Amino acid sequence: MxxxxxxxxxxxxxxxxxxxxxxxxxxxxxxxxxxxxxxxxxxxxxxxxxxxxxxxxxxxxxxxxxxxxxxxxxxxxxxxxxxxxxxxxxxxxxxxxxxxxxxxxxxxxxxxxxxxxxxxxxxxxxxxxxxxxxxxxxxxxxxxxxxxxxxxxxxxxxxxxxxxxxxxxxxxxxxxxxxxxxxxxxxxxxxxxxxxxxxxxxxxxxxxxxxxxxxxxxxxxxxxxxxxxxxxxxxxxxxxxxxxRASLLKEYKRDITRWHAGQYKTCPPIPYRMLDERLEPLLNDFAHRVADAKLNDSPMPELPEPLLWNGIHxxxxxxxxxxxxxxxxxxxxxTHHERSIPFMEGIDPNDPLGLLGK
Incomplete structure (x- = not known):
């Protein structure tokens, strides 16, 4: 362990x-x-x-x-x-x-x-x-x-x-x-x-x-x-x-930041079921503000991560x-006790778990 x-x-x-x-x-x-x-x-x-x-x-x-x-x-x-x-x-x-x-x-x-x-x-x-x-x-x-x-x-x-x-x-x-x-x-x-x-x-x-x-x-x-x-x-x-827990949110933040910077052609969607439904409007509003900032050549708005966190499970x-x-x-x-040898004696490499044919 x-x-x-x-x-x-x-x-x-x-x-x-x-x-x-x-x-x-x-x-x-x-x-x-x-x-x-x-x-x-x-x-x-x-x-x-x-x-x-x-x-x-x-x-x-x-x-x-x-x-x-x-x-x-x-x-x-x-x-x-x-x-x-x-x-x-x-x-x-x-x-x-x-x-x-x-x-x-x-x-x-x-x-x-x-x-x-x-x-x-x-x-x-x-x-x-x-x-x-x-x-x-x-x-x-x-x-x-x-x-x-x-x-x-x-x-x-x-x-x-x-x-x-x-x-x-x-x-x-x-x-x-x-x-x-x-x-x-x-x-x-x-x-x-x-x-x-x-x-x-x-x-x-x-x-x-x-x-x-x-x-x-x-x-x-x-x-x-x-x-x-x-x-x-x-x-x-x-x-x-x-x-x-936060991996998808981090990816979303990375991708929408790249879209704002012109590195992506389209705005990334919100990952499916990443958030509680009640918080999706908050993230949709953020995406709209990023779109406005991109259109006006303004700085990237800050992602409201503290507010989103309770809706990620x-x-x-x-x-x-x-x-x-x-x-x-x-x-x-x-596996063999010697790490340089893959299988212990008697194990068939083509059926290591002995499941084939069952």
């Missing part, structure tokens, strides 16, 4: 302040508890870099297993960075080469802000596919978020994302279980919320055409959770269960914790 502060990454101290159990490395070495080493490839832009670390490490630390979790954060050198973010990465992040040499029990691939029309045109595509290929041979299980999901299914299965005709899938959507018997979702509520934030999509029909199993769907947002044909080695998320956090607990729990049961 405890996360081990095996580096000076500021996220560890922030999680301590939130009340999470974070062990010093000196204390951890004296505990007779199994270590699990989980990689986090953080591809998010500079402004979201640290928040993404905290979000995923928080979910890992909330797992109910008796184990010490070492989370190894790294990124791709080809992702453009500002001077401050690059200095932060050089100080706190690990290298992919080191992790390849030492091994990982599991891996999380974060989303990223798409810049190109096609994933293969992204500046980080070649480096990302190298990580995917290595993980496919050497890691027990990999959790993919949003753009990472689209990248993996394109690279491994030749399945390309499609641009959403209605624009951005953005907000908090209701979901249901398509296969409640799968161990990843076995103790989840049969109906629950999850945030989404994406311009692109892979449909349920497309996933299933390549033999991938869809576990969670939404009538409005489409597929949220799917798994590879072996049912465990690749976990695909199109939603964002890791999001904080996290309705997905417990489900996210349960999902990650299930994922790590199953990984714990099949």
């Amino acid at each position: 405890p996360v081990v502060a095996h580096s000076q990454l500021p996220a560890f101290e922030r999680l301590r302040e939130e009340g999470h159990v974070v062990l010093d490395e000196n204390r951890a070495v004296h505990q007779d508890i199994r270590e699990l080493h989980i990689g986090l490839l953080n591809m998010m832009p500079d402004a979201a870099l640290m928040a993404t670390e905290r979000q995923f490490i928080r979910l890992v630390s909330a797992s109910n297993l008796i184990a010490q979790f070492h989370v190894h954060v790294f990124t791709l050198p080809s992702i453009p960075r500002g001077e401050k973010a690059q200095a932060y990465i050089e100080q706190y992040y690990e290298s992919f080469e080191t992790l390849k040499r030492e091994g990982l029990d599991a891996l999380i691939l974060s989303g990223a802000n798409p810049q190109a029309a096609h994933l293969s045109e992204e500046p980080f595509w070649e480096e990302l596919t190298q990580v995917i290929d290595w993980a496919n041979e050497n890691v027990t299980t990999t959790m993919c978020s949003c753009l990472a999901t689209h990248a993996v299914v394109e690279h491994l299965y030749g399945l390309k994302r499609q641009r959403l005709p209605e624009g951005k899938c953005w907000g908090v959507f209701s979901h249901t279980l398509a296969h409640p018997e799968h161990p990843l979702v076995s103790n989840l509520n049969t109906k629950f919320d999850t945030p989404h934030s994406r311009f692109n999509d892979i449909s349920q029909e497309a996933f299933e055409s390549k033999g991938l199993r869809v576990l969670v769907t939404s009538q409005q947002a489409g597929v949220h959770l799917a798994v590879s044909p072996d049912l465990f080695r690749w976990i695909f998320l199109q939603g964002h269960p890791e999001y904080d 996290n309705t997905w956090g417990d489900t996210a914790k349960a999902l990650f607990s299930n994922w790590i729990g199953k990984m714990y049961q099949v």
Whole structure:
């Protein structure tokens, strides 16, 4: 259960302040508890870099297993960075080469802000596919978020994302279980919320055409959770269960600020079900004031965040914790005690959970 502060990454101290159990490395070495080493490839832009670390490490630390979790954060050198973010990465992040040499029990691939029309045109595509290929041979299980999901299914299965005709899938959507018997979702509520934030999509029909199993769907947002044909080695998320309560509001503030500055052609809509209905008029009024300021070349008005805060609720956090607990729990049961070896003896890599044929 405890996360081990095996580096000076500021996220560890922030999680301590939130009340999470974070062990010093000196204390951890004296505990007779199994270590699990989980990689986090953080591809998010500079402004979201640290928040993404905290979000995923928080979910890992909330797992109910008796184990010490070492989370190894790294990124791709080809992702453009500002001077401050690059200095932060050089100080706190690990290298992919080191992790390849030492091994990982599991891996999380974060989303990223798409810049190109096609994933293969992204500046980080070649480096990302190298990580995917290595993980496919050497890691027990990999959790993919949003753009990472689209990248993996394109690279491994030749399945390309499609641009959403209605624009951005953005907000908090209701979901249901398509296969409640799968161990990843076995103790989840049969109906629950999850945030989404994406311009692109892979449909349920497309996933299933390549033999991938869809576990969670939404009538409005489409597929949220799917798994590879072996049912465990690749976990695909199109939603964002890791999001904080304020994540969508921060995204909205970022996007409407960019629209005011002329970087976006259209004013962003209010994310679906982000707010209580009674507070949506307040945010609509703010959007109108931004539009007036843009038209008159006036400064950007201030977002009334203190007034909005009470109307924002996290309705997905417990489900996210349960999902990650299930994922790590199953990984714990099949991964080798040597982190450089993906499976213990007797485990079939093509059916690691022994579910096929049942």
